[in-house]
Amino acid sequence: MEDKAQIQEAIKIQGEVVRKLKSEKASKEQIDEEVAKLLQLKAQIGGDDGKHQFVLKTAKGTRDYNPKQMAIRERVFNTIISCFKRHGAETIDTPVFELKETLTGKYGEDSKLIYDLKDQGGELLSLRYDLTVPFARYLAMNKITNIKRYHIAKVYRRDNPAMTRGRYREFYQCDFDIAGQYDGMIPDAECLKIVHEILSELDLGDFRIKVNDRRILDGMFAVCGVPDDKFRSICSTVDKLDKMPWEDVKKEMVNEKGLSEEAADRIGEYVSLQGGMDLAERLLQDHRMSQSKQACAGLSDIKLLFSYLQLFQVTDKVVFDLSLARGLDYYTGIIYEAVLTQAGAAPAPAEAQNGAPAEESVSVGSVAGGGRYDGLVGMFDPKGRKVPCVGVSIGIERIFSIMEHKAEVSAEKVRTTEVQVMVASAQKNLLEEKLRLITELWDAGIKAEVMYKKNPKLLSQLQHCEESGIPLVAILGEQELKDGVVKLRVVATREEVDISRADLIAEIRKRTSEA
C-alpha cells in the first residue's frame, strides 16, 4: 500500500530523530522507543535484501508470561476462583472487543485511553476497557435481572507508560458482581466477606478494608456548603487524601476548585473520621449531617452492613472511613477499597501499580475495590429498566507482582510443571523399554516425562529432575528388566529402591500424594 520512496524518506527522518536524541543524551527509554520505530520502518522495506529486519518485541505496555509467571498466576487464580465458587458464583465470558458505542460515554475523560480497531469495513469496534461495562451490556441484552457471576479476563488501556511506570496496557481484571433486587446490604456484605477471605488466603500480610457510601459523601458535601455542580470535582480532590496531607488537599479545594475556606474546613473535620458502626450512629445524630436525607440513608445502610459483617466475622479488618471517595462515576451507594498495611510486604510503588486502573488505584497499597452501581445496566436497557448491582474487583496484577517478588526473594523454587516421575535409563538402547513403561504410567494418569534422546546420559536425566523439581526417577537397566523391577530413585534424598513392575504405579501415587 505504502510507497517505498515515502518509507525511505521516513527512515531518513527517523534516523535523524534518533541521532539527535543520542547527541542530547536523552533517556534510554526515549531513545529505545525511537529506535524501535526506526527498525519498524526499516522492516517494512527489508524484504528486498533477502533478510527481514524483525523487531523482536511485544507491543508497548504488554508482556509475555513465561512458565514461572504462569505458575504463579495459576496459583493466584485458583485461590480466588475457589473463593468465588464457594460463594456460589457462576462465570461468563464476553468478547475482547465491543461495538465502539457500547463503551462511549461510560468512562468520562479516560475514554481517550480506549483502543479502537481499524475501520476495515463493517462495525466500529474497540477493545474492552474494563469488565463492568460489558457485564452491564450482557445483562441488558439478555434481559437478565439476577446473577452472581465472576469474570477474569484481560482489559486494554492506552495509558502512557512513561507517566505511570510499571503499568501495563494489557492487564487482567478479576471481577465478582451480584446483580438483582434484594434486601438491603446482604449482597454488599458478602462482597466484603469475599475480599476478606481472598486476602487472608493469599497471605499478603495485614490489610484493611475501607468502607464509605456515595450518598454519605454527597450528603456531606451538601451540608458542608459545596455547590451541587462541584460535587464530582471536590470528590476527586478528597480521593487524593491517601496520597496527600489534608493541608494540600484543602489548598486544592480552595485555590484550584474555588471552594470557600469554611466549607473546606467542615469537610476536613468529617473526612478525618474513621470508625465502625458506632461512628455511623454518631453521625446520624450529628446536627449538620442529619440534615441530609441522602447521608442518613447511607449511614443507616452502613449500620446494617456492619451488623452483617459482625455475623460474617470480618469486622476486625473493616473501617468506615469518610475520606474514601473512589473515582468512578457509576457508583451509587456503598463503596470500598482494600489496602495492604504492611509496607514491607509490597514491592516499591514504581513496580507496584501494574495494571491497576488509573481511576481505581487511589492508594499505593490498594489490592481490591468496588461498590454498588444501581444505574449502569439501565443505561443499556431501551426502557431504562434498572438492575441493581454490587461488585468487587480484585487487583490481581498487583497481587501477581507481590507474589512474583515473594518468589524471587524466597528460596522456594517455583515449579512450572507437575511431573511426578522421570523415566530414565542407566544404559544404552533402552528407549523402547522406556516408552513402554511411560505408556503404562500415562495411561494410569501419572504425570511422567522421558527425554527425547535415544541414549541420554543418566547424569543429564538426573540433572533435568533437579532443575525442574521432579521428585522421582524410575530407572530401567538390563538387570531391572531381567528382574521385572524398576529402580525408583528419590531425587531429594538419592535413596533408591527396587519396586516390582506391578507395584510401581501404586508406589508413585503413594509417594507423590502430598504434592
Add this chain to the structure above:
Amino acid sequence: MEDKAQIQEAIKIQGEVVRKLKSEKASKEQIDEEVAKLLQLKAQIGGDDGKHQFVLKTAKGTRDYNPKQMAIRERVFNTIISCFKRHGAETIDTPVFELKETLTGKYGEDSKLIYDLKDQGGELLSLRYDLTVPFARYLAMNKITNIKRYHIAKVYRRDNPAMTRGRYREFYQCDFDIAGQYDGMIPDAECLKIVHEILSELDLGDFRIKVNDRRILDGMFAVCGVPDDKFRSICSTVDKLDKMPWEDVKKEMVNEKGLSEEAADRIGEYVSLQGGMDLAERLLQDHRMSQSKQACAGLSDIKLLFSYLQLFQVTDKVVFDLSLARGLDYYTGIIYEAVLTQAGAAPAPAEAQNGAPAEESVSVGSVAGGGRYDGLVGMFDPKGRKVPCVGVSIGIERIFSIMEHKAEVSAEKVRTTEVQVMVASAQKNLLEEKLRLITELWDAGIKAEVMYKKNPKLLSQLQHCEESGIPLVAILGEQELKDGVVKLRVVATREEVDISRADLIAEIRKRTSEA
C-alpha cells in the same frame, strides 16, 4: 470528530439501503446487518434527543459465553489441560496483539483476515491470528531452544461469516508444541499420543488420526511429474480430497491448474493409498517413489513413527494416508489430522466448523491437527538460527459445539455452580442465624449459598436448589436452634435428618464427596 451533517447524510443513505433490501425480500441476515449499521449511525447523533439509541449486540462474529457454556468450556479445558500436564508441559501467555510486522508474511493470502488496530499514535498493532506465530516470536526473542508448552487463548480472524456460516471471528485455539533439537520422531509420536488421549477422554465417539509427511507429498509430486512451481497449488487441490471425489479433484488439477492427465493419474494412484508401517515399507520399494530422496526420508520417518506409536499403543487409530495435505505453508515434515468418524456424534456441518481455522479445517469432522515446522522460529531470529518444532492444535471450538449439542439432547443437567448446600429457614426472622451458620460453612471450605432476602419462603428456597442442582439444604427453625441441630434435607430424595451443629460440616463433606 465527524461532522453531524455527514452522519445525517449517511443515515439517509443507509435508510434507503435497508428499504431497498426489504422491498427485494433479501435474507433476514442481510437485512439485520444493514439495520444494525443504521442503528449504529443513529446512535452517533442520538445523544442530542436525550436518550441514546443503543445497539445491544456483540460485535459481528463474536459471542458471549453464558454460565452453562462456561461450565462446558471449563470441563473440556480441564480434560485437555490435565493431559498436557501429564506429559510435562509448561504454559505461557502472550499479548492479544502483536506488532503488525510480526504477523506480516506468515499467512499468505489469509493476511487480509488480520484485524488491525487503529493507528492512534505509536506502534502499528494487529490482533493475533493464531498462537503459533506468537510462540515462534517468543522463542526467538527469548533465545529459547527447548520448551514443551501449551497455550490456550483466543485468536482473531476477519472471516466472512456470510460465507462460512457458524464460524466465529473470535475463537479459542488450544496448542501444544515441543521445540528443540531431539532424536527423530520421539516428540512427534508424543503429539499423536496426546491427541489419542484427549479424544478418548472427551468421549466424542470414534476417531481416526491421519498421518502424512510434507516431504512425501513433495517427493510424490516430483516423481509424478508435477513442475516445481506447481507443488503448492496442486497440494491445495489434493487437500480437497476429503470433500470432493477423486474425479473432481483430477478435473481441477488438469483443467484449472494445467497439470498433464498422466501426472494427475499417477498422483491419483498414490493418494488413494492408506495403511500403516507396511505401506511405508512398500513405498520405499516403489520404483517411482524410491527415486525421490525427500520421499524416502519421509517414509523412513513414518516407519520410525509407527514403531513408537506401537509402543504408545495408539496404532489402532492412526492411518498413514497419502491424501492428507494440510494447507499451512510452514510445515516441513510430518503432518497429521484427527477426524471424528461417527457422523451422528457431530452437529451438522453448518454449525460444526466454529472457529476451525480456514486453512486447517480440511475435513468436516476435523477436531485436531498439526505437524512439524522446523523453519518458523528461524524467520524471527536475526541470524536465522533454527529451532525445530512439532505441535498439535486441538479444535476446541468444534469440541465445544459437540459438547453443547450433547448436553442439549441429553437429559443431563449442566450445573453452573458447585454449591453443596443451601442454608435455608422454615420460619421468619432467621436471617441472622442463617448468616451465622453460613459463615461457619464458608470458613470450613464448604460451598454454600443463602438467599439475599430477609424472609424468603421455604418453597422458593427449595425451588432454587432444584433449579441449580444444589444437592443439600441445611434448614434452620426455632426448634432446631433450641435443640442445637440443623435439619439436613437431601434435595433428590426429600429425606430429612437432624444433624447436630458440631457434626454438620463433616456430614456435608461426607454426603458431597463424590460430587
